[in-house]
Amino acid sequence: MSNQTAMRESRVSRTAVMALMFLLAIYFLLPIYFLIVAATKPQGDLASTFGLAFSHFDLFKNLGTLFSRSDGIFGRWALNSVIYAVLGAAVGTLISALCGYALAKFKFRGREFLFSVILGGVLVPTTALALPLFLLFSATGIVNTYLAVFLPSIVSPFGVYLARIFTAAAVPEEILESARLDGAGEFRTFFSVALKLLTPSLVTIFLFQFVGIWNNFFLPMVMLQKESLFPITLGLYEWNGQTARVSLLQESVITGALVSIVPVIIVFILLQRFWRTGLASGSIK
Amino acid sequence: MTDIATRGTRVVATTGGRSRHNGGGPRAGTIAAFLIPFFLPFVLFYLVPIAYAIGQSFLVVRRTGGQYGTSYTTFGGFDQYVQVFQNTEFWSSIGRIGLFGIVQVPVMLFVALIMALLLDTPLLKLKAFFRIAAFMPYAVPGVIAAIMWSFLYSPQLSPVVDLLKAIGLQPDFLGPGAVLWSAANVSTWLWTGYNMLIMFSALQAIPQELYEAAKLDGASNWAIAWKIKVPIIAPSIILTTVFSIIGTLQLYAEPAVLRQISSNISSTFTPNMLAYAVASGNNYQQAAAISVVIAVITFVLSFGFMRLTSKRAGL
Structure with missing residues (x-):
């Protein structure tokens, strides 16, 4: 009988747990669902129809308006975001891997000191650096150029930290030794042997840095005045501030927001396992 | 954490040491070549701005001869x-x-x-x-x-x-x-x-x-x-x-x-x-x-x- 009670109890708690999780899932998905619905509506229906129900399906017209507004500036912003994030994360991953590999595999004086400086860097928020960087860059004249956003973005202390842990775990000393005995130099050993073993880890490092740059707002806002250099985040922020004055701009902000998050969400779902590797090593800290 | 991070770094005894100089790992120049691509931008875009901000925060702008005088920047303590x-x-x-x-x-x-x-x-x-x-x-x-x-x-x-x-x-x-x-x-x-x-x-x-x-x-x-x-x-x-x-x-x-x-x-x-x-x-x-x-x-x-x-x- 006690067994039966236990089973009933577990059925009750099962239902309660599922109900709670569904409520939370609704909370997380509701804004995205709202955005999808709103992006398909004509501007006039935004205020006059219920926000969670579809009305006229105007998605393609909205997309047309979005990409043709101000001589196609939105496409330019999207391209800029891709340049900053893809190129920045690619360069950043490579230099993080080189450094993390050296910290894991070479023995030299001051190694632990350098590593603690990098760990300190993990705790320095990038927003705290943006204003001093602006002051510094204004003195050197690279404010308001691609480089002003790109250069600071390639530095990721967290990437070096991950690279060191991953190298220690995934690159056995014996393999490096045998490559060296075959006469390969350190760089050849790194590029032909270690990089292959590290590929999954490098994807993880790349993803973290990509999202960091893609989501960055404060740095470009501080650095850039020229609209043609904006990433999507800054561009949509500017538009959002003008919706009261420019007609139909609100619909473009909504459609633009949707266009900017869909590719990243797809990449996220496809590459899920790489996130978990990274977050699991983050928690070792 | 240090434990995990350094586990792989123990030096394996070098066998023979034919291709190695004094058996102690790569040369300093090689190590530097691995580290510099990260550390150069790290110093320039992390450490220098921090130092610069601290330096700036101890300066004040003063004016010579009242409101319409020329301004100059000087050390202002706290x-x-x-x-x-x-x-x-x-x-x-x-x-x-x-x-x-x-x-x-x-x-x-x-x-x-x-x-x-x-x-x-x-x-x-x-x-x-x-x-x-x-x-x-x-x-x-x-x-x-x-x-x-x-x-x-x-x-x-x-x-x-x-x-x-x-x-x-x-x-x-x-x-x-x-x-x-x-x-x-x-x-x-x-x-x-x-x-x-x-x-x-x-x-x-x-x-x-x-x-x-x-x-x-x-x-x-x-x-x-x-x-x-x-x-x-x-x-x-x-x-x-x-x-x-x-x-x-x-x-x-x-x-x-x-x-x-x-x-x-x-x-x-x-x-x-x-x-x-x-x-x-x-x-x-x-x-x-x-x-x-x-x-x-x-x-x-x-x-x-x-x-x-x-x-x-x-x-």
Whole structure:
């Protein structure tokens, strides 16, 4: 009988747990669902129809308006975001891997000191650096150029930290030794042997840095005045501030927001396992 | 952590040493070539700005011969810092962000912990769906998230406002009392899933055998969760707390977006917004001093919290 009670109890708690999780899932998905619905509506229906129900399906017209507004500036912003994030994360991953590999595999004086400086860097928020960087860059004249956003973005202390842990775990000393005995130099050993073993880890490092740059707002806002250099985040922020004055701009902000998050969400779902590797090593800290 | 990081670095005895010079690993030049591509930009874009900001914060702009004289920059000691601490706007921004952090961080981390624990029990189905749903907001930039939520707060557009009105409520998400919590909600929405995944990854790493003895003794899932799992993943919970404290003190994008639709957010709502507003007024030395103070507070709070909790948890 006690067994039966236990089973009933577990059925009750099962239902309660599922109900709670569904409520939370609704909370997380509701804004995205709202955005999808709103992006398909004509501007006039935004205020006059219920926000969670579809009305006229105007998605393609909205997309047309979005990409043709101000001589196609939105496409330019999207391209800029891709340049900053893809190129920045690619360069950043490579230099993080080189450094993390050296910290894991070479023995030299001051190694632990350098590593603690990098760990300190993990705790320095990038927003705290943006204003001093602006002051510094204004003195050197690279404010308001691609480089002003790109250069600071390639530095990721967290990437070096991950690279060191991953190298220690995934690159056995014996393999490096045998490559060296075959006469390969350190760089050849790194590029032909270690990089292959590290590929999954490098994807993880790349993803973290990509999202960091893609989501960055404060740095470009501080650095850039020229609209043609904006990433999507800054561009949509500017538009959002003008919706009261420019007609139909609100619909473009909504459609633009949707266009900017869909590719990243797809990449996220496809590459899920790489996130978990990274977050699991983050928690070792 | 050092343990894990250095495990692979033990030097394997070199066999023969034919291709090696003195058997001690690569030359200094080679090591430098691996390190410099990272360290050069790290020094230039991390360390130099920090040093520069500190330097600037000790300067003042003075004028010769009254208001219309030429201005010159000179060493001012702690003048800029005195100004920061006498600035009432600075203190109210700190107070706001303190209130925000004291409420938002525990609520968010509690929800994240509950979700992580539930995802780790056999009670739940559709685990992959729940995990992805919670993590998805992490893919959304803070600005875009704030724009999305600002539509859900807006009295004209929001279906949420419509629904609440239908049951007789009069919500005002952008009112003077509510707008801070509306901003807090955006942060919670963005970061709960990320924190949940950190905790969940730590839970997954616990060997199952640890629970078996407890289960044989008849411990409930509830007891196992709170008495065994939570203490084991305490380091992850501390880590997420520290990251959340840092994030809170840096808050900018979310309130800046809400400011576009609500007059109840001033241009100095958060410490970072204040620093930016001061810098926009060309008072760079004062902005540098504010940035340094924010950084010091961040550092003291995050390290203080780590110290405190790791002693308590006996880590």
